[in-house]
Amino acid sequence: MGCGTSKVLPKGCVSVVRSLVALSGAPCGDHHGGNHDPKKKLDKGGWFSTKGKNFPSDKSCGDKQQQQQQQQVPPETYKDKFDARVTTRYDIKALIGRGSFSRVVRAEHRTSRRPYAIKLMELETPQAREVCAAELAVLRRVNHDNVIRLVEVFQGQRRVYAVLELATGGELLDRVVSKGHYTEQDATRALRMVLAGVGYLHSLGITHRDLKPENLLYYHPGADSRLLVTDFGLATFSGSELPRGTGGSSTWSLRTTCGTPEYMAPEVVLRRPYSYAVDMWAVGVIAYIVLSGSMPFEDDSRRRLYRSILRGKYSFHREPWPSVSKPAKDFIRGLLEPDPARRPNAERALRHPWLVTMAAGSSSRNLGRSISQNLRQRASRNSSRCHSGTAAGSAPGGAARL
Template sequence: MGLHDLLSRQPESYVKKKEYSFHKTLGEGSFGVVRSALWKAAEPPINVAVKVISKKILKGHDEIVKDEMDVLRGLDQPHVVKFLDWFESKDKYYLVFEEATGGELFERILAKGRFTENDACQTIRAVLSAIQYLHHHNIVHRDIKPENILYRTKEEDANVVLVDFGIAAHLKDESEILTTVCGSFGYAAPEILAKKGHGKAVDMWSLGVITYTMLCGYTPFRSDDPATLAAETQRGKIEFHDRYWKNISAEAKDFVKSCLTVDPKKRITADEGIDHPWFTSHTAAPSSHDISAGLRENYRKRWKSAIAAVRASTKFKTFAALNASSSGNPSADVDGEQQQGQQGASQGKAASPFGGRRSPTDSHSSSVSNMDVFHAHSSSSSSEAPTPQHNDATQARAHDDEDADADADDDVWHETSQEGEGHTSSSSGIDKLKRGLEEVHLKSPPPSSSS
């Protein structure tokens, strides 16, 4: 079969692929990879990040990718990642974004050496401006966490950008209530965990968790047990331990409390947040005070392990939801959803490394299970985290993309039955992952230090 015949089988937009020179893999997982690439057709040519998503693993739910593109189209704000282009092959989607090369939020803070409350204030305000912009466009991000806040470049004065709109929702109107159980445990709002329906307010809760953690170095809710952590989150009791908070301003604490208000109707909005005194009129405690000490104490040896665990766990995110949707079982309870996600993982059925996707049944009564990621992300302490199980396979798949032959698209996303690629012959892989994840909880500071 000639090259012309091979290309003729591809979708029309596939011709765009020749505009890109693909380079190293930036991220990886079961739905695909994120590749660095040079967009040669741009004037001038620019480096971009290309999210490559397997259609085979989507199992016909192409609307998941299309929903993400619909959310991203037309967005233009300095702190929101720019969606530049897309194309598809017969078995993959390629989503093209600006490349953010400056590193993840907390990693950058740790590398910086000194980080003051004023620095935190400026950083949080930038993220808040992105949230405000999204909310003005009726978009709820739903997965705001440190890993999804990147610096655009490595320059000292680089902007932060909010990325990963995989489970973002575009509300039809202000009154729409979302019901999907989604997000990342430790950052998900109480109303998501309680399955009461949610809206824009969930993003402000997540920002409150990030702000709290940035200012003291540990998360506000820290139980090692997922059920207990969910209960703590829904109670919403937060403490400002004197050892870590004595040099933090009253305005900063008030902003945190305003975000971490359990009742979403009473929680501060993005518009109200921008006008909060912490951003407009506060005089921080001595700006020379280095608040990164808390992060260093609690995260230096644990943060990367926690992030590795989260990334390993993302392969459990959405596939259970797709199975539930396909099997006509939209009413599984939380425990059932957790089990379903774990079973899916043990069978090599995994979810996106780019964040869980919005369910095609989002407007219905919670047919999605992203609860697996809730097990995974409690931002915690660990001496060691589990290793993602399919790195070699994904790297091999990535190399296939460097081949200009259209046949590469036929074989790259084969379903594997090999142990170590997301498929295990027993539950041992899941048990190991769960044990590792249980070890990545940040230690709680001594209760005696509270004020």
């Protein structure tokens, strides 16, 4: 959701905006079967997401500067939007993000002095009320160490205030780069937490539908921080809870095409009914990224990108793949299985030998240098496209809300 840095915010507070401004636009439509205006979604930035959150009506790269200016709004200009019930309990510190009908502030509990994020949601339109109800239904249900937590909700006639955990440890890839020395064992630690959170969501019948590194945040900067699955702007219930241990052949399905193109499973690209297995495909893409700093599927043309996804066309040839272990590659192959019925669920993926042993038999080679180099090269390519006037919708990394 692409909120830039601000003079009043540490990096972690800026990163959390990408997870919390999910109610800035319309849902995919599975909640009520309706079609919604995709222009209501706020753009999202990050390592693997250029502008273009709105699809097919994409925005240009210049939106980032406007969003940076928005973050510097003095507190006095928006504090009057907050109900007295909220300001009595929380000291509103700074605006850290805003969308079409929501804004997110950093706040501090007046008694405990603990920091939180508060999302203010305007309920002036039926669309806004529908989106608010949909995401709150998910957030009110979840309670897991690896999923962002809703603390409390203040409801009014025209506005809803959702108080959430404030993750200050930065995004997953920020941690990979800053660590310097990064091995397969480090990757397994992160992926185990991701799968724990995703498996929990699936056990409740919730499909996230927009899993990617930008939506995985560390709770605090410490080495022992838990990793959180965030941003439930596209999440939806299946309608019934999934029995534990079921595989990709679940009987329920979703139909709306949405998500970020590079992370879309083949069944989503084909507009076929799909299940929570789409999240498992996205975890496979994330695993590929955290081990290499590259995307398994990437192309300037969305048509060619989707063709590569449908063909399962990716490789383990470039650096650092020659130094990555066979079990790690086998783990990725299992998740990037084109047939959703053969794709492992989270519980089964957690039992993969590579994760169980935490890459004990893998090479201890430092992958950090190659990962950082690949990330820098991709960031440079995206920057060149922006400066050359290329629309974000044609550049890889834009998120689609169809």
